[in-house]
Amino acid sequence: MDLVNHLSDRLLFAVPKKGRLQAATLDLLSGSDIQFRRETRLDIALVKNHPIALIFLPAADIPTFVGEGKVDLGITGRDQVAEHDAHLALGEESGVEEVMDLGFGRCKLQVQVPEKGSIQEVGDLVGKNVVTSFTGLAEDYFARLEGLGGRKESISGTASPIPKLKTKIKFVGGSVEAACALGVADGIIDLVESGETMRAAGLKAIETVVESTAVLIKSKSASNEKLVDLIAARIRGVITAQRYVLCQYNVPREKLAEATHITPGKRAPTITALEEPDWVAVSSMVEKKNIATVMDELTAVGATDILVLDIANSRTG
Ligand SMILES: Nc1ncnc2c1ncn2[C@@H]1O[C@H](COP(=O)(O)OP(=O)(O)OP(=O)(O)O)[C@@H](O)[C@H]1O
Ligand SMILES: O=P(O)(O)OC[C@H]1O[C@H](OP(=O)(O)OP(=O)(O)O)[C@H](O)[C@@H]1O
Incomplete structure (x- = not known):
């Protein structure tokens, strides 16, 4: 085809x-x-x-x-x-x-230097060699550090040439962490997630340039804006479903305010009357990462029959 x-x-x-x-x-x-x-x-x-x-x-x-x-x-x-x-x-x-x-893809773009070297803070790197795959962000970062403002802000409205950075920023496409050991760089700017790559290369982070997901x-x-919006809505539904769980429980009516304070939901919790007039059933979306604490707190205020359900997909406001 x-x-x-x-x-x-x-x-x-x-x-x-x-x-x-x-x-x-x-x-x-x-x-x-x-x-x-x-x-x-x-x-x-x-x-x-x-x-x-x-x-x-x-x-x-x-x-x-x-x-x-x-x-x-x-x-x-x-x-x-x-x-x-x-x-x-x-x-x-x-x-x-x-x-x-x-x-997903959470990581930080960080300035890194040899753990046992003389460089302790970013200011010590001014005028030295810095290796990175992110030369644009690195130049902006060092331009600010050198008091030039952002690279672009510094030349705005002037006819003067671009002020020259003292720090030498060099591009490499990968394995940036090897640059210090090979003597090509005094420091690097590279991505860090667990920090394993950085530590294995004998480096430590001294500043964060950008946090990323x-x-x-x-x-x-x-x-086609309409199709873009449709796809965005679908993706948002999946992301929300991955981030939240549905928490259902029964609670004495007199404790409802305390319980819904713990599970306010995305918009508001759903509250249903039970056959027993003094009790209500509550259903509420809770961020997955908080669910264990939420269950402890609900139990402490007297909620019972607490169930946590995965959400396969969602469309919420
Ligand atoms: N260790 C990491 N943990 C989480 N996210 C990361 C990590 N490394 C990179 N990322 C994210 O993934 C993006 C792509 O990085 P990745 O290293 O996968 O690129 P690539 O396309 O394989 O290129 P390369 O060949 O340069 O490695 C990064 O811009 C960053 O947003
Ligand atoms: O903090 P960590 O969890 O160790 O992750 C950081 C590493 O992950 C990325 O590289 P990747 O492994 O994707 O390969 P690359 O070096 O070829 O880009 C990044 O460039 C770091 O080297």
Whole structure:
């Protein structure tokens, strides 16, 4: 099939072709009932049940395609969007709009230095060599540190040349953590999640440049806003379902106010009368991460028959 000729009337949706964000992204698509089959080695897959084509791209390239309006929707890291925006020309507006935080792919872009070296704080790196895959964010960060303001703010409204950074920022595409040991860098700026990579390389973090999670982004010139909204609503439903559980319990009516204070729900809890007039049944969405504490607190105020149910999908206000 000539895939390219099938793209003109489809919404283009870019997803990571590999790496840390791919598995969770594919789960999200499946939970949103976006059905496709990706042929081996092909980076384009037509969605069977919607006029959508998925484009598999490196996470770092997705903001560029979305920003230029070549692709309508994308999933990538907020760090990658920030890096893309840091490379925009002075006065150029980003073509990328964040639609929602997807909650996975949580990590921090951090300034790291050798654990046992002489550099203790970021100021000590000024004028030295810093290696990173995020040169835009690194230049902005050191421009502020060197008192130049943001790189772009500093030249706004002046005809003067761009003030030169004292710190030398060098790009490498991967294995950034090796740069200090190899003598290429005095410090690095790289992503940290568990910190294992950093510690294994004998490094420690001294500052955070950006905190990141995966985000759904759209082009400011998206071709089919209605379809974008439909897909966004489906994805939001899956994300909400993953984040919340449904907590049901019975509680004496006189304790209802205390109990609903513990489980206020997303909008409000559902309260149902029971055959026993002094008792009511309550049903409320609770954030999964808080459920154990919530159950303890409900028990303490006299709630009984507490049940916790997984939510398969949702549409909430
Ligand atoms: N250790 C991590 N934990 C959680 N999220 C991460 C981690 N590392 C990266 N990410 C997120 O995933 C995005 C893609 O990073 P990843 O390393 O998977 O890229 P990649 O496309 O495989 O590229 P590369 O070939 O440079 O590794 C990052 O921009 C960041 O948002
Ligand atoms: O704090 P940690 O949990 O150890 O994770 C951090 C590592 O994860 C990412 O790299 P990845 O493993 O995706 O490979 P890469 O170095 O090829 O980008 C990142 O660039 C770090 O090296």
